[in-house]
Amino acid sequence: MFKKFQPSTDISGQTSVKSSIQRSLRANLLSQWNINPETLEEIWPKKESITLVKCRDHISIYALHGEPLFLQHFDDPLIPTLRLLHKYPFVLPKVGVDRGAIRFLLAGAPMMCPGLTSKGGYLPPAEQDIPAGKAVAIFAEGKEHAAGIGITKVSTEDMKKINKDVGVDTVLYLGDDLWAIQEI
Amino acid sequence: MASTSEETSVAIQPTPPAQVRYCEVCSFPLEYCEFGSSLTKCKEALQKDDPELYDHYYSEEALQAKLGTLSLDAQAKLEKETAKKEAKAVAKADAALKKKMVSQVTIKRIERNKRKHVTSVHGLETFGVDLKKAAKQFAQKFATGASVTKNTQGQDEIVVQGDVSAEIVEMIEEGQGVLKGIPRDNIVEVEDKKKKGGD
Incomplete structure (x- = not known):
């Protein structure tokens, strides 16, 4: 999504968000992410008002004091920026890819099932099945921090069963153009 | 609850x-x-x-x-x-x-009226200068209007009101404010005599 992103041409405007919308955003974050209200308060204090940065293709980035915090594409799940995820790695469910796939992940390719199901990969056990269309943090074999964030295309159980084609669509990855933007 | x-x-x-x-x-x-x-x-x-x-x-x-x-x-x-x-x-x-x-910063004095001029600065962005900030700096320094506009080729340039080309050259050479890291040899000063500016 951010393979090519130029702030000067791709951002169409910045506005501050109405407080009623902020409230619903907060509620959404709490329901979609694995986060308690106290930690969210640390990331986004109640008193601070957040800015909405509208970009091309209906991408909205929410930023606090110019630092992008999370983003949304249409009505897709809310996705934290990679830097935020590095600070709070527990907010998203976790999947892992094997070492061979890292190279492709960092080039922005979607993650194929075999890379997730192989020995170096990681998928949550059956009882913690992640359904399709959820935001997940993509970890890499032998690495401590997340390398990307994606949205599941099929549920993790189906990935194990079918083991073919795209499993996770990559949204953010290390080294994409949003990673380069530390301040909007 | x-x-x-x-x-x-x-x-x-x-x-x-x-x-x-x-x-x-x-x-x-x-x-x-x-x-x-x-x-x-x-x-x-x-x-x-x-x-x-x-x-x-x-x-x-x-x-x-x-x-x-x-x-x-x-x-x-x-x-x-x-x-x-x-x-x-x-x-x-x-x-x-x-x-x-090899890229150059062109400072052009454009005649607007018989004795009125505007100065356009082109090519600053290749040296990593934020054009908006530079324009602001010019406006502050010369107490005139300065804006980032697109020229006829569709490239961004800064247009400063008034004839300030000599001062701008000086500023760039000294590297004042955001205008850092531009070699002296890359600065070109041009004068445009035509009544309607631009090339």
């Missing part, structure tokens, strides 16, 4: 953020340097900065452990790929630098 959430909020403390060290060269977390395009430089910087961490990531055992499930063949291929990428990045940086060396 209010009473229950109050009870829990006393017990729950906010989780502190994890500290991640990012590489100063490629801005990735340290462990991902190997997938960046400047591994050699990253390694050097880290070795100088924090030898202990360097050992943690690049010692023999660490490299062995890293191999993990990957076959030797694939590993060799990966390394080759990294080297190739690195060479490419270096070449790219070189080309960018070369381009920078």
Whole structure:
């Protein structure tokens, strides 16, 4: 999504968000992410008002004091920026890819099932099945921090069963153009 | 709901953020340097900065452990790929630098009226100058209007009201404010006599 992103041409405007919308955003974050209200308060204090940065293709980035915090594409799940995820790695469910796939992940390719199901990969056990269309943090074999964030295309159980084609669509990855933007 | 959430909020403390060290060269977390395009430089910087961490990531055992499930063949291929990428990045940086060396900053005095002029500055962005900030600086310094506009070729340039070309050249040479890192030889001063400005 951010393979090519130029702030000067791709951002169409910045506005501050109405407080009623902020409230619903907060509620959404709490329901979609694995986060308690106290930690969210640390990331986004109640008193601070957040800015909405509208970009091309209906991408909205929410930023606090110019630092992008999370983003949304249409009505897709809310996705934290990679830097935020590095600070709070527990907010998203976790999947892992094997070492061979890292190279492709960092080039922005979607993650194929075999890379997730192989020995170096990681998928949550059956009882913690992640359904399709959820935001997940993509970890890499032998690495401590997340390398990307994606949205599941099929549920993790189906990935194990079918083991073919795209499993996770990559949204953010290390080294994409949003990673380069530390301040909007 | 209010009473229950109050009870829990006393017990729950906010989780502190994890500290991640990012590489100063490629801005990735340290462990991902190997997938960046400047591994050699990253390694050097880290070795100088924090030898202990360097050992943690690049010692023999660490490299062995890293191999993990990957076959030797694939590993060799990966390394080759990294080297190739690195060479490419270096070449790219070189080309960018070369381009920078030949690109010019044009300061043009345009006659608007018999005795009124505007000054247009073109080509600052190749030297990493934020045009908006530069325009602001000009406006402040000369107490005139200065704006970023597109010229006829569709490129961005700064237009300052009044004839201030000599002063701007001076400012750039001294590197005042945001106007840093522009070699003197790359500045060109032009005068445009036509009644309607532009070329």
